[in-house]
Amino acid sequence: SQTIHQWPATLVQPVGSPLSLECTVEGTSNPNLYWYRQAAGRGLQLLFYSVGIGQISSEVPQNLSASRPQDRQFILSSKKLLLSDSGFYLCAWVGGSGTGELFFGEGSRLTVL
């Protein structure tokens, strides 16, 4: 069966420091992958999505970037964190059954101080 994992689960970083969040999917090949961010008490904001290795589409962020170095690996990065980058980051992949069902990882909670 397919599984998705994210790490780290919790992160506290100072303003201006770099960031790297990693997501790995198992049990499937060539999945569409997504990064979402959820600020406290808010809905989910789509940040990036990828349809294949090296293919990244950016939705919003200016100081965040994403990479897909391997088929089942999706990385979210920043060179310099802002206070506004705090939030709950979720990685997801879409099932191949044709229904478009999203499966989410456990999430990574980032606090920027």
Place this chain on the structure above:
Amino acid sequence: LAKTTQPISMDSYEGQEVNITCSHNNIATNDYITWYQQFPSQGPRFIIQGYKTKVTNEVASLFIPADRKSSTLSLPRVSLSDTAVYYCLVGLYNFNKFYFGSGTKLNVKP
């Protein structure tokens, strides 16, 4: 992609049926409607999906009128564990983008 509008919050009591309506006036012909449930500090979880009329599974029903400009998620006999945020998504999946709205926070009371 069609924008969705949902109530910000709803209250209910255990054992009641809860109906959450989502408005999507500019839904496109090929768009599907999908509902997710999210508990605190967890990712959203798929509940149900439909295109038109009525869809039912083991946890919910989804009612979609003929004009498809709205949809209603129905949760039968809710329990305290159904307290969560519920999101309605509308989109065509081969566009590869999934946008979540603000969701409806359901609070089930004993």
